[in-house]
Amino acid sequence: MPEFMDVHHNMVGITAEALKEAHNADLAIQDEEKVEFKKAWADPESGVVYCLSEAPSAEAVQRIHERAGHPADEVHAVPLVV
Amino acid sequence: MPEFMDVHHNMVGITAEALKEAHNADLAIQDEEKVEFKKAWADPESGVVYCLSEAPSAEAVQRIHERAGHPADEVHAVPLVV
Numbered sequence: 569m570p571e572f573m574d575v576h577h578n579m580v581g582i583t584a585e586a587l588k589e590a591h592n593a594d595l596a597i598q599d600e601e602k603v604e605f606k607k608a609w610a611d612p613e614s615g616v617v618y619c620l621s622e623a624p625s626a627e628a629v630q631r632i633h634e635r636a637g638h639p640a641d642e643v644h645a646v647p648l649v650v
Numbered sequence: 651m652p653e654f655m656d657v658h659h660n661m662v663g664i665t666a667e668a669l670k671e672a673h674n675a676d677l678a679i680q681d682e683e684k685v686e687f688k689k690a691w692a693d694p695e696s697g698v699v700y701c702l703s704e705a706p707s708a709e710a711v712q713r714i715h716e717r718a719g720h721p722a723d724e725v726h727a728v729p730l731v732v
Binding site: 571573582583584587588591607608609610611612613614616618620644645646647648649650 | 653655664665666669670673689690691692693694695696698700702726727728729730731732
């Protein structure tokens with residue numbers, strides 16, 4: 569399954585609890601689109617959040633994020649990994 | 651040690667070999683700044699590359715990338731991870 573990195577901007581001040589809650593909201597419905605959110609990293613100062621996932625498509629990643637209430641600003645397939 | 655995500659734009663068409671070479675160039679000198687590049691993901695289509703590292707500072711990450719010939723466009727501390 570292809571891997572994707574998606575990026576959320578404008579989450580300045582995000583807390584550990586808020587990140588966990590958002591991640592759990594994705595996990596709760598991700599199976600419906602065969603998406604697996606693997607990890608997320610957040611920088612509360614700049615407000616950027618990076619989410620790594622495996623999914624059938626970028627659209628599937630975005631649909632889960634939208635339904636969970638936090639659409640991504642960018643979704644990139646990342647076929648190359650080292 | 652804090653974690654950082656840095657981002658390179660403008661690498662449209664990057665190949666698996668080029669990514670490996672760039673990553674190895676970082677690995678070759680990273681110890682000099684106590685940086686550890688852990689993983690990198692690349693999207694040849696949009697030209698974006700994400701690098702995850704542990705380092706004493708964002709400046710240390712950027713110095714290694716600069717000396718290896720590929721300065722990052724963004725370097726973010728990512729203190730929150732899920």
